Amino acid sequence: MVGQVLDGRYRVDARIAVGGMATVYRALDTRLDRVLALKVMHPALSADAVFVDRFIREAKSVARLAHPNVVQVFDQGADGSYVYLAMEYIAGCTLRDVLRERGALQPRAALDILEPVLAALGAAHRAGFVHRDMKPENVLIGDDGRVKVADFGLVRSVDTVTSTTGAVLGTVSYLAPEQMEHPAAADARVDVYACGVVLYEMLTGDRPHDGDSPAVVLYKHLHDDVPPPSAVVPGLAYPIDELVASATARNPDVRPYDAVALLAHARETRAALSPDQLDAMPPQALAAERGTADDRTSVIPRSLTVRQPPAVPGDEPRDGYHRTSRLESPAPPPPAPRRARGRRAPRGPLVIVAAVLLVLGCGAGVWYINSGQFTQVPPLLGKTEAQARDRLEQAGLDTGAVGRAYSDTVKRGTVISSDPGTGARIRQNDSVKLVISSGPRTVAVPALQGYPLAKARTELKNSGLQPGMVTREFSDDVTRGSVVSSDPGDGTKVRSGSAVALVVSKGSPVDVPDVSGESPADARAALEESGLRVRIDSARVNSEFDAGQVARQSPAEGGQAAEGDTVTLTLSKGPEMIEVPDVVGAGASDATARLEAAGFSVEEDRGLLGLFGDTVKKQSVKGGKTAPKGSTITITIR
Template sequence: MDTTLQDPLVGQLLDGRYRVDARIAVGGMATVYRALDTRLDRVLALKVMHPALAADGVFVERFIREAKSVARLAHPNVVQVFDQGTDGSYVYLAMEYIAGCTLRDVLRDRGALQPRAALDILEPVLAALGAAHRAGFVHRDMKPENVLIGDDGRVKVADFGLVRSVNTVTSTTGAVLGTVSYLAPEQIEQPGAADPRVDVYACGVVLYEMLTGERPHDGDSPAIVLYKHLHEDVPPPSALAPGLAYELDELVASATARNPDLRPYDAVAVLAQAREARAGLSADQLDAVPPQANSAAQDTSDNRTSVIPRSLTVPRPLPVNEDEPEGGYHRTSRLESAPPPPPRRRSGPRPRLVAIVAAVLLVLGVGAGVWYINAGQFTEVPRLLEKTEAQARDRLESAGLDVGDVKHAYSDTFKRGTVMSSDPGPGSRIRSNDSVSFTVSDGPETVRVPDVEGYRLDKARSLLKDGGLEPGMVTREFSEDVPRGSVISTAPDKGTERRAGSAIALTVSKGSPIDVPDVTGRTVEDARAELEEAGLKVKVAPQQVTSSEFDKGQVARQTPADGRQAAEGDTVTLTVSKGPEMIEVPDVVGDKVDDAKAALEGAGFQVDEDRGLLGLFGDTVKNQSVAGGESAPKGSTITITIR
C-alpha cells in the first residue's frame, strides 16, 4: 500500500500557499515533500519538521534564525532556501527542488567510482562547504545522502540550516549529532564543539567511499564504529583498490587525520589540495576502473542522522470532526421543539391566528438566542501583521476588542515599528471586548564587534558568541608579535556595528615563520634530525618513488619544499627514493652508429660516443660501456666505442 496516501499533509495546502503533492523522503528530524508554490507556480521541496521537534520552542527559534542565514548563502552548489514559515503545528522550509538522485544512489548502483568521477563530485561539494565555512557555518552532517546530483549533472549540498540548528540544541543535552560513519573524532569526544574541520573529515570519508565503494570503518554496532573513529586511522584507499594513485591516498589521509590540528583548516584548503592532486594524475590514473565498481548494494542502515533529542511533552491535539460525548451539551436541543399549542377553541378564527403569531415569535426568539450564543458574543481577531502600532489599535477598536500588552522585539524580517505577531493570532474567534496583545518590531538587532585581539582562538570565539555574533572563517598568518594560536585581527574591525548573528572572520597567528631546510638527498634519520631541530614535525610517506637522481633510502622530495616558510610544529612530509628504475641494456655491438643510438635512446638511456683517433671516420659500434643484456638505471649514459 502506498504510504504517501496515509500522510495527512499530502494533498493539503500548507500556509495557504504550498500544495503538498508527494512525500519524497523521511529523515530523523523532518519529512521532505514535493510541493507546488501556488503563488509563483513553481515546483519546490518542502521540508517539514517532525512534530516532536517542532514542539520545542528553543529548537524552532534556532531553526528559523539559521534558516534565514543559510538563505543568504548564495552559492551554485548549495540547495537554496526560498522561504520559512509555520502553519499550526507544522514548521517548514521551502527549498530548491533538485530532480535527480543522491550520491548514495550512485554508490549503491555503481559500487565505486573512477577517480575522475570522484573528484568531479568532491570538488563542487568542497566549493559549497568552503562558501559556508567562510560565512561561519559548519554543516556537521556531510554524507552521500546530503549530496544531490541533478539530472543536468549539477552537484549540490543539502541540509545546511537544519543541521546547524539541531547541533545547537543537542550540544546542550550531550547528544551526538551526525551519522556515525562520517563523524570526526572530536565530535564523538566533545559533542557540539565542532568547527569546519569536522566537515573536512567527513569529506575525506566520503572520498574514500567513492574510491573504494566501502566505508573505512564498519562494525556490528554504532559503538564499534565510533571506537574505530577514535582509535584507528582511515586506511589508504589503495589498500582496498590497488592501483589508485599515491596522490589520492595523501588527499584522504590529510582530510581524515584523527588530530584536527593536522587537517586542513576548512574546505577551501581541501579544495586546493584536491585540484593539486588531480593535476598530478595522468589520464590513465584518472580513468582507472576500481575493482569494486558495480558491486552489490551496500547496507545503509546506519546512514540516517543519529540524534538523541531531549524528552519532549507534546500536548495531544484537540479532536477533529468527532461526535460530542453523550453527556455533552447541544445548546439548541431544548429550543428546537416549541411548547404545545394552546387548546383549540370551537368558535372563530382568532384563536388560530393568535397561535400562529405566537409560533412565529417563538421561532424568531429561538433564532436570536442561537445567534447570540453562537455568534453574537464572539468576533474574529483582525489581521495586524505589518501594521503600525496606531493602525493595529484602530483595527482592534473597530472590531470591538481591547488592546492588551504591547511588547517589543528585534526582527530581521519585519520593518521597525510594525506588528510582527499577535496573541491570539489573526482569524481566531474570541469574545467581544476581550483584549488582544501584540508585539512590535524594533528592527534588526545590532551589536558591536568586541575586541578579541590577543585572545586564544577558542576564547575569541566564545566572546563573539557572548556578544551575539558568530565566529566565521579563520585565516592563519605568520606573526612575530602575536603568539601562535592567538587572534591577530578581525574583519570587520573591533567596534564596528553589525547585525546580531553576523559572521566575523578571524585572523589567527601561526607564530614566527621558520624557513624549511632542504633535506633531499639525505637519509631519513639525518633529515628527521635537521627538521625537528628547526622546530618542525616529520611524517614519512608510506609509498616510495623511483628516482634516478637519488639512491635508495635517500629523501627524494619533501612537502613543503625547501625555501618555503612554515610555522613551528607544522609537519613536513618526506618521500623516500627506492632507487632508479633498472632496465635491460640493448646489445648494439656491430650495429651502425645511428641504429645503435636509436635503440639505446628508445630504451631510455642517454648515449655518449667514443671515436678516438681511429674512429673519426668509422660508422660501426665496436664496444659499449654496459654489455647488452645487463641492467642499468633508466636515464643513465651508455658509452659506445666506434671504429
Template structure:
C-alpha cells in the first residue's frame, strides 16, 4: 500500500464527508485512496479521477451517469459503488473497500495456477460479468488488475463503467483506444466497438494467463500486440503448458474466437461452460510444481501396475527345467491378485473423497423457509449480519456465502445474509436551532439539506428554525432532501401614507416602540411620509421604529381648499367608512361612488383595518382612497 504523505489529497475532507487517510494505488486514469466516511463512520475506497479527466465536462457527465448505473448493480462478486460526487476540481467515486490483493499480484507471486483453481477464480468473475451483461452493461476492461481477491478467498470485480465514461473524453477523440491491449478483442482494435462478447474475449485471455502464467501475445510495441489479436488465433494453453487439461483448451478457444458471433453469447453462457468444466475436472490435483520439477499424474502408478507385472513375466527365458513335484506358483494368478489389490485400493480412495453438492439459490426467499430448505438439503446454516436494501423486502435472503450454484462439500455451512429492507432515517428535531446547526444535524443524520426559506414569525426568535419539510419524526430514505424554514422574526409593516394616529397605534399594538417626527411637507397633513426601518425589513419584536409625518397644520382646510382650486370644476363626495369590511367588498363600494382604490397589506386579515382619507372626509370624485388590510 502506498501511503505517500506528500500527496496533497491525503488528510483532506472531500465534500464535507470523506476524510482521505492514505493512498492505496495509482493508475493511468485514477488514484485510489483509503478514506473514512465521517457521516456513516465506515471505511471506503475513493477512486479520484486524474485532473485531465475531471476538467473534461463530457467525461464528468458520462462518469456521473455510469456511476448511477453501476450503483444499481447489486451482486456479491461486484465491488459495490456507494456514491459519486465532485468537490471543486476533484471528481470521485466512493466504493466498497476490499482488503486483499489483485489477481495480478497473485500471478506475480505464483506464476501460474492449476486448472481447477483457475476456474474457481474465473467462475465468480464470470458471474459478476454475467449480472452486468443482463443489466445491459459492458465492463470494457476485464483484466487481472480489475479482479480483487479478499483475504478470506472472495472474488470481486471492480471498475464497471469507467471505460465507458472515458470514451466520452477528448482522449478517445484523438485516437486513444480504451482498454488494455493484452486483453482487447479484435473488434475493439479495428472498430473501437464493444459489446458483451468483447468482455467474453478478455475473460478467455485472462483464463489463458491464469493457467500458463503469461499472455498469449508478446510484442515490441502495443500496436504489434494489437495486430496479433486481429490476425492471429489464440493458441491452446496446453501448447505452452502440456499438463493443462483439454477442457481448458476448449474454453479458451471458444471464448477467444476472432469473430464475435463464434464466442459464447455473453458471460453467463461462458459461466455455464466453466462450471461444467470444473465439475468434470479431477476433484483433487497435485500441488503446483516448480518449472524445474517433473509433473506426475495421480493415477500413473495405478495405471502402470497391471502392465509392469505381465511385462516382467513375458520376458522370462523359456528354459527346460527338471520336473519337480510340489508347489509351483501360477504367475498369471499372482499378477491378477496384485491388480485386484491395487483396484480395490483405488476404489476405496475414490469413494473416500468428499461428495460435492451445489449451493441452492436461496436469494429472495423468506429467511426461515430458506434456512429449512438448506438444512433439508444437508447443509449447515448460519445467519449473517443483516443489510439494508432498497429492492429486497425485510425478512428475505439478500445474499448467500457461498453463492448459488457453487460446488461445496456436502454438509458445508452456508451463511445467509437477511435483508433489513429499505433503510429509513427519522428526520431529526431541529426546532429552535440556528440555520447552521440545523444543517449539521440533518447531514449527521444521513440526509441532505434542500432549500432554506425565511418566514415571518412573531413567536420564534429571528434566525431560528421554525419547522422542516418533511416534518420531524417522519421516516425518509437515506440521503433525502429536507427543507428548512427559518424565522425572519417580524416583517416591518408598510404604514406609508397612513394617518399619523392610526400608524402609531397600529405599530404600538404590534409591540414596537414608536417615535413620531413631524416635518414640513407638501403631502397631506398628519400622514406618514417615511418610516425606519423600511417596509418589509426583518426586525425583532419590541424594536425601535421611527415614522415621519407631514406636519399636522391647523389650517388643514386652507390646504384642502388650495388643493381643490385646480379641481373646482369637479364634484366633491363624502368618503364612506369601509373599515371592518371585506377588502373586495370595500373596494367595490368605493369604486361604485367614483373613487379610485389602492390596497396595502399589513397582514393577512383580508378585512380593512384603516383607510385614508378618514371616513366622512369630503374629496373630489376620482380621488384615490388607500385601504390597509
C-alpha cells in the first residue's frame, strides 16, 4: 500500500508493523499536513462483520479515553476493501524492543514504565473498558521518553456479554487464568495480571512461564504461581516481589481490583525502596554498564520470625527489622593498685553491697527488656478482622479500638493499618488499634434531570464522580442543552471516581418542510419560520430543477431537527443535458429499453392504429438532440 492515498486524504509512506488483524503504516494526513499512524485491517478480514465490528469498536473505545498515556485515535473510515484507523504517531520504539536490546531493567526503570501504563489502563477501567491484550509490544516509548498504551483492538465494556464460543483473545504468555477458563467473564483484573507478568519480564529479562507449545504455557498459568523475581535476580528488594505476587495472583479476588489500585501499590513500593535498591543492576542486563558489588545490590529483608545469627563484635544492626537489644553484665573492674598511704577506713562491705546491687539491677533490666514483658506487633495488613484478632492474641496482645476507612487498594473487611505498626516493640497485654477497609467509597449518582450540561458536570465532580460520554436526543419535556437522563440512573450506588454518561436534550423536534425547487429566498423564509437556521452550500449539482433553485436539502423533507438546528441547502445548476437515442423504426420494447438506459422516462402513444402495431414511427425529441436527464420522451407506435 506504500504510495497509495486512502480516502483521498491519507498518503501511505512506509510500513511500520504487521499484526494478526491489521498492518500499521506511517502516513501523512494531506488535509492537515501531519504525520500519523494508519492501522489498516487485512482485506481478507474486512468481509467478516465480526472483525470489522471489533476494529470499529477500538476506534470508539479509545476515542473516549482522552488520556496522555493512551495512543489517540483521530479518525476511522473505509476505502473500498480497506478499513482503517488514523492514530497518533509515536516516534520511538516498543517495550519489546527495549527488552530485546537491554535484557532486564533496573527496578527504577521498570517502575518508570509500569506507572504510566497503569495510569492509562486505570483511565480505561474507570471508563468501563478492559484492554485484554497487554504485552510489551503494546507499550510504546517515544523518543521524548513518553510512555503510551496502544492497540485497544480487543477492548470491550466490562458489562458486555459476549457470544464467544470458547475462543480466547490475547497473547498466551500474558493471559490471566480466568481468561482461559471463563473468557466472557474477564474483567479489569486480567489487565492487572498481564501488567504483573510484564513487570516480571522487565525485572528479569524473561517471561515467568515458558514451554515448547502454547498449551504448556497455558497450563503453567493455570496451575503454577508466577515465581518471585528475586529467584532469578538475587538481591532484588522484597517489596518488588510483593508487588509482582499481588498483581499475578492466580485467584483474581486476591489481586488489586483494577489498574488504579495496582498503581497505588506500585507507588507505595517505590516509596519503600532505597536509591540503591531502585538502581540495582540486574545480572541479566545486556547493554547497561553494571556497577560494582555492594553499591548495586541489596539484601532481601528476612522475616521477623527468623532467628538472627549471633552478633559479631563491632557489627552494626543490618536493618530496622533485625535490630536486637543485648545487655550484658559488665566485667568487674581490675583492682586498683595498692598504695602505701596512710590508714583508711575499711571499705570492703560497701564495695560488695554496691557490686551486688549493680549486678541485680543489670540483671533485672535484661530480664525486663528481653523477657516476656515485651513483644513485637505481628504482620496484620491484609488480614481479616478475625485473623488479626487471633494473631494479636497469639502474640499476647489485646485488640484495641477498631476503626473503618474507605480504601481503593485494600479489600473490604481486611486490615489497612495498625497502631503501633507491624514490627513495633510493645509491652505484652498492651492493645493494638486496627483500621479495617470498607472497600472503595461508593456514592449515589445525583439527580441531574433538567440541569444544564455544565452544571450537571459540576454536580458529578462535587459528588466524587466523573462526567462520561454525552449523547443527545429529542425531548418535549426537557429544554435544549439540559440533561434528560444519566447512566447509571439517579440514586444508583457506584464507586467513587466512576464515569457517568449523560443524555442531553436537543429540544422539541421540528418537522423540516420541503423546500426543493424553491428559490433560496423563499426556502430561507419557510425554514426560518419553522425555527431553523439556513446554510447554503457553495457547491452546486445537476437536478431536475432550474438553475439557482434548491436541488436538495439536509435534513431532507419529512425529517426532524431541533429548534435552532441548521438545514443545509444545495442549489441546482440545472438539469444535466444528455443526447437522445434515435429509436424510430425500432420495436416498442427495444425503444423503451434504450431510452430508459440513457436516463429518460418513456411514454407510449399508440392511438387506435397502434393497438395492432409495434413499430416506433415518431419520438417527441428527435434522435441526436439533447434533453434534460430524467425528462419524458414520448414515442408514437403504429
